[in-house]
Amino acid sequence: MAARDLSGRRVLLVEDESLIVMLIEDALADFGCEIVGVASRFDDAISKARSLAFDLAILDVNLAGARTFPIAEIIRARGIPFVFSTGYGATSIPESLNSAPVLQKPFAADDLASAISIALGRVS
Numbered sequence: 001m002a003a004r005d006l007s008g009r010r011v012l013l014v015e016d017e018s019l020i021v022m023l024i025e026d027a028l029a030d031f032g033c034e035i036v037g038v039a040s041r042f043d044d045a046i047s048k049a050r051s052l053a054f055d056l057a058i059l060d061v062n063l064a065g066a067r068t069f070p071i072a073e074i075i076r077a078r079g080i081p082f083v084f085s086t087g088y089g090a091t092s093i094p095e096s097l098n099s100a101p102v103l104q105k106p107f108a109a110d111d112l113a114s115a116i117s118i119a120l121g122r123v124s
Helices: 018-031 040-052 067-077 109-121
Strands: 012-014 034-039 056-060 084-088 102-104
Touching: 012 018, 012 040, 018 034, 018 040, 018 109, 034 040, 040 067, 056 067, 056 109, 067 084, 084 109
Parallel strands: 012 034, 012 056, 056 084, 084 102
Antiparallel strands: none
16 A cells, blocks of 8 residues: 555645544544644735645645645645645646646545655655
8 A cells, every 4th residue: 555655754735624634634643744834814824835834735726716736836836746636537637737636525535645755766
């Protein structure tokens, strides 16, 4: 399982649904990841994307009605990989960002681990 290689990774989580936040937090803890920040508002997510030290971000595509693509651009400019999480499907991702793994909600912990591993370049 891909999760065995994720221990110690620092993760920024951008998600506005509290139940999904809890599920992802539990899965990341099981993988041995450290959550360095959780943002449920756009401005907070922008600030954390610019300032926190992390190895990977998980971004809900729709954050309380706002698309998180500008946040993804900030993270990409820092050279940090990210994963999109969405209920809308991969077709909602702009072409400039479509190389990032996309998790279709709802997803299982194994799917999350695989997407993170792909984003981190562990799986081709």
